[in-house]
């Protein structure tokens with residue numbers, strides 16, 4: 001392929017990827033509400049358009065036309081910056097996710113996995129800065145909770161994938177998926193899978209780990225003061241985050257695009273969709289833990305588990321090579 | 324590649340200067356984060372993607388967040404910012420800046436004379452980094468791990484005594 | 490940990506259960522006859538007003554939203570005006586419990602939204618219905634001892650003739 005061709009193909013990939021992502025995230029707000037309805041024995045939004053799918057459009061219009069307010073007591077620059085960080089970091093994280101060898105992956109980095117972890121690490125800033133810039137006690141509390149929660153769970157998330165990296169021998173996500181042609185890593189790395197997924201929930205601060213928001217005790221926490229499209233960016237960022245974490249789990253543990261009969265991209269979509277639905281099921285089923293329980297759960301249970309996982313994986317691999 | 328390198332290097336320097344001159348602590352930290360990100364990009368361009376990723380994950384993603392966390396907890400208000408502004412008088416910063424300027428001139432002279440290696444295009448992979456860490460740099464890694472272990476034990480001890488006092 | 494999984498599974502099983510809600514304006518939900526909705530004043534089987542203006546409902550009302558004024562025609566008490574402010578009513582049903590004559594009753598109708606708050610103040614002519622409500626046979630004046638035209642003392646159902654206490658005859 002010529003250089004121009006590569007550039008055109010790359011830009012097409014980016015534009016297409018972003019369009020699909022935004023549409024999927026917007027649609028996900030509706031899917032989530034319908035699924036929650038199903039699990040709570042009620043229909044959910046079903047008025048606007050067929051099956052209520054135009055609710056997405058209605059919500060978008062509402063968010064766009066709401067007053068875009070910056071509180072006079074807030075720090076204006078940081079206040080505006082925070083939602084932008086939320087969006088940008090998750091969208092950058094998408095860049096390395098391979099749906100198939102050709103589709104979806106925009107940057108074939110040889111440190112793709114680390115790039116994903118780095119972006120989710122930077123995502124903390126959005127929440128922390130939003131909490132600080134709002135200059136409001138509850139927002140600040142939410143921001144501080146977010147900082148502690150996300151930094152801690154990042155540790156487990158990072159450690160949980162070490163087993164996968166050891167098995168695949170690479171940080172390159174394409175290589176990692178190719179390593180799962182015969183057996184998904186969820187089998188040998190079940191612990192890693194569980195910890196990674198729980199860490200992913202904590203990173204996207206989704207229910208049941210939405211302690212930074214905590215409606216009942218913090219009144220929406222870090223985004224109490226946000227309205228209009230700035231709130232919409234947090235909102236959309238959260239949903240893109242769900243998609244990204246699900247897609248990453250698929251890539252790392254569930255064999256990416258591999259699967260019989262159906263085309264690869266469909267397999268990827270099915271697996272990711274399944275995990276997204278599981279995210280929503282968690283929200284429907286589980287109450288929010290108390291904050292100290294949540295932190296000690298992380299440091300006293302998840303951390304030893306991941307370390308054990310790494311140790312066991314290393315031991316098994318050593319034994320396998322020495323035989 | 325050279326353009327990316329130069330751009331991110333300039334951003335790193337400018338962000339650092341801005342960080343030094345901010346009155347508000349959080350703004351300063353934000354500039355520091357930007358500077359770190361720029362430095363990580365420099366690493367990337369120089370062919371060390373692993374180091375670049377670690378820079379973002381550990382420095383920007385964890386340590387800086389902890390700094391922000393602490394500053395948020397201390398809740399430094401307008402008074403502290405005013406104090407900072409007083410400290411930013413020329414009499415305070417003229418000395419260090421002249422010295423830094425001298426260094427900058429030196430650096431510029433070296434650069435003009437072609438003494439600086441441009442980005443090499445050799446990529447240091449994660450495998451090489453790992454082999455280096457457990458090979459030639461074993462001692463350094465061990466010392467660092469001792470230090471960290473000591474820190475861990477100490478912080479655990481401190482935390483425990485506070486818990487018992489409650 | 491196990492309880493979490495059990496909860497998840499239990500919630501998942503709701504996928505196969507029928508909705509408990511209905512698409513309301515198109516499909517009306519079933520409301521029991523004892524549902525506590527819009528309040529009515531009923532009439533007895535003879536078509537007379539049941540309310541005897543005893544004020545018990547107004548006293549029982551926790552938010553004080555009932556106001557009425559007693560009037561009297563030939564021994565029959567009735568409210569001159571009877572007003573319920575539904576913007577304050579909490580549909581607790583205490584008034585119905587307190588009423589000795591089954592006059593005030595709550596009905597299974599809740600569709601009473603208004604754009605103007607003042608329209609929620611219902612007067613007697615809005616409240617009074619021409620039926621007997623939930624108690625079709627009950628007629629207060631037929632069981633009470635009060636004398637009204639056409640029914641003197643002692644003529645009510647299961648009531649003895651009044652005893653002349655001044656007479657010493659057994």
Ligand code: SF4
Pocket residue numbers: 528546549550551552553554555573577578579580581582583584585
């Ligand atoms: S239902 Fe309760 S609040 Fe309403 S009028 Fe009767 S007593 Fe008052």
Ligand code: SF4
Pocket residue numbers: 539540541542543544545546547557584587588589590591592593
């Ligand atoms: S409605 Fe019933 S309780 Fe109220 S004044 Fe009339 S008779 Fe008495």
